[in-house]
Amino acid sequence: MPTYVHLMELGKESLETMERSPDRRQAAREMVADHGGELLDFYYTFGRYDVVAVAEYPDDGAAARAAITFRGEGNTSVETLPAFTEAEWDAEVVEKIA
Template identity: 30%
Template sequence: MATYVILANFTDKGIHDAKDTINRADKFKAMAANASVTVKHMYWTIGRFDAVSICEAPDDESATAFSLSVSARGSIRTQTLRAFSLDEMTRILGKMV
């Protein structure tokens, strides 16, 4: 499974309904499970992003479809980053010419 960091910002709708963020997080996890994505960690943050999630997905397409599905609900905008473990990065560096 590949690892992804999903950065999220509340939309106007999302901040208006901020008190519902815990319930939305539960829905986020349920949507993830239905998309073959596992939410490993979820954090609410201070700064440039309002939330950060660490997820695992079988491939880039699944992770992207999940992020798009979440954003389409209108409460957050997402930015998804592919993250590489130490072992993955070691293999990548080993392929450098």
């Protein structure tokens, strides 16, 4: 399955209720699964983004629907990026440039 990176900014409510983070992570795993995907990694960060989540989805549509669902919760902004492994990049991009 293709891999996607979700870059998330948590809203004020999430930041004020960090003690609910374990429940939110579980809900995120279930929501990704509801879209046919799998949440592979979940990182808390500091800087522009508060969370970086790495997930696999069957296609771009499923990844987009998951991102919309994250945003639909009303307390998180999300930027979603397709991600390529080195081998995928070489096979799908580099070898087809020439």
